[in-house]
Amino acid sequence: MTITKTIEGKTFDEERALYHLMNTRVERCTFAGPADGESALKEPREVEVADCHFSLRYPLWHAKGFSLSSSVLDGGTRAPIWYASEGMIDGCTIEGVKCLRECGSIQVQNCRITSPEFGWKCRGLALRDNVITSEYFLLDSSGIEIENLELHGKYSFQYTNGVHISHSNLDTKDAFWHSCGVTVEDSIVRGEYLGWFSQNLTLIRCHIIGTQPLCYCENLRLIDCTMEGTDLSFEYSNVHATVNGRIESVRSPRSGVIEADEIGEILHDADVMESKCEIKIRS
Numbered sequence: 632m633t634i635t636k637t638i639e640g641k642t643f644d645e646e647r648a649l650y651h652l653m654n655t656r657v658e659r660c661t662f663a664g665p666a667d668g669e670s671a672l673k674e675p676r677e678v679e680v681a682d683c684h685f686s687l688r689y690p691l692w693h694a695k696g697f698s699l700s701s702s703v704l705d706g707g708t709r710a711p712i713w714y715a716s717e718g719m720i721d722g723c724t725i726e727g728v729k730c731l732r733e734c735g736s737i738q739v740q741n742c743r744i745t746s747p748e749f750g751w752k753c754r755g756l757a758l759r760d761n762v763i764t765s766e767y768f769l770l771d772s773s774g775i776e777i778e779n780l781e782l783h784g785k786y787s788f789q790y791t792n793g794v795h796i797s798h799s800n801l802d803t804k805d806a807f808w809h810s811c812g813v814t815v816e817d818s819i820v821r822g823e824y825l826g827w828f829s830q831n832l833t834l835i836r837c838h839i840i841g842t843q844p845l846c847y848c849e850n851l852r853l854i855d856c857t858m859e860g861t862d863l864s865f866e867y868s869n870v871h872a873t874v875n876g877r878i879e880s881v882r883s884p885r886s887g888v889i890e891a892d893e894i895g896e897i898l899h900d901a902d903v904m905e906s907k908c909e910i911k912i913r914s
Contacts, residue, residue, distance in 0.1 A: 632677050632696060644668055644687065652678050662687050663707070685727075691715060699723060704730070712737075731756070747784075768803075769794075785822070788813065804841075807832060826851070845870065851887075858891075865889065867904050884908035 636655045643649065644664025648671045649657070656679040662671045663686035670689045672678070677696045686707040691697070694715040701722045704711045708727035712718075716735045723742045730746040731737065731753055740759040749765040750756060753772040760779045768787035769775060777796040785804035788794060794813040804822040807813055807829050816835040825844035826832050832845075833852040840859045845851055846866040853872035858864070862879040865872070870887040880896035881889060883906045890911040899906060 643671055647673055658682055662690060
């Protein structure tokens with residue numbers, strides 16, 4: 632990135648105040664005021680934004696080649712970053728709803744984010760060391776790398792494709808529904824109805840908490856996981872699972888192998904699909 636100009640310590644409230652800004656550093660500026668203008672930094676190219684405060688709608692749309700650091704995007708910044716690419720977001724507080732929509736090749740790190748519908752229809756995101764509260768997190772996104780995420784919010788990762796998650800704490804509900812090609816390693820996954828209708832979901836050394844997990848799955852794999860409060864697990868799933876410790880109950884797994892130290896109940900009540908899964912209880 633080549634920076635040839637700096638804008639510092641100013642306040643902007645006009646519509647498209649810095650439209651199509653190029654090769655510029657914007658530092659310690661405020662985007663707020665009575666004009667209540669939208670789209671302050673629309674269509675920027677090769678810009679650095681640092682230590683700024685945004686309170687107006689749609690501040691960074693169609694950005695290409697940008698960095699946003701140590702800045703605040705408060706609740707007034709509805710849909711703050713859409714259709715952007717090749718960006719870095721570092722050390723920011725983001726409170727605007729619907730942040731990141733149809734974006735590509737964006738890194739997000741060291742941020743605290745409260746944004747319902749964060750990250751829809753994105754590709755090539757890398758998230759590291761973030762705390763995020765969001766419902767419908769990353770809906771229909773693909774090519775996602777996540778490390779050390781603390782997530783709060785239901786309906787996460789639905790319809791995602793090609794996601795890798797490690798060393799994270801996911802407090803969610805109905806996560807990974809209809810996902811494809813997701814791997815979660817060394818993480819805590821808390822919340823009921825985990826992973827229904829997923830394909831090629833793999834959980835490695837994870838602690839899984841919550842009722843009725845992992846039903847109607849295809850090619851589901853659990854490797855050295857632990858499970859807590861997981862009654863009615865694996866219904867009509869094709870599953871290969873090695874679980875350390877107890878599974879509360881298993882209901883009508885369709886095929887594969889489930890191995891655990893203890894299973895409270897194995898249920899086959901009113902099956903509508905044939906259940907050929909092999910269940911092994913370690914002695």
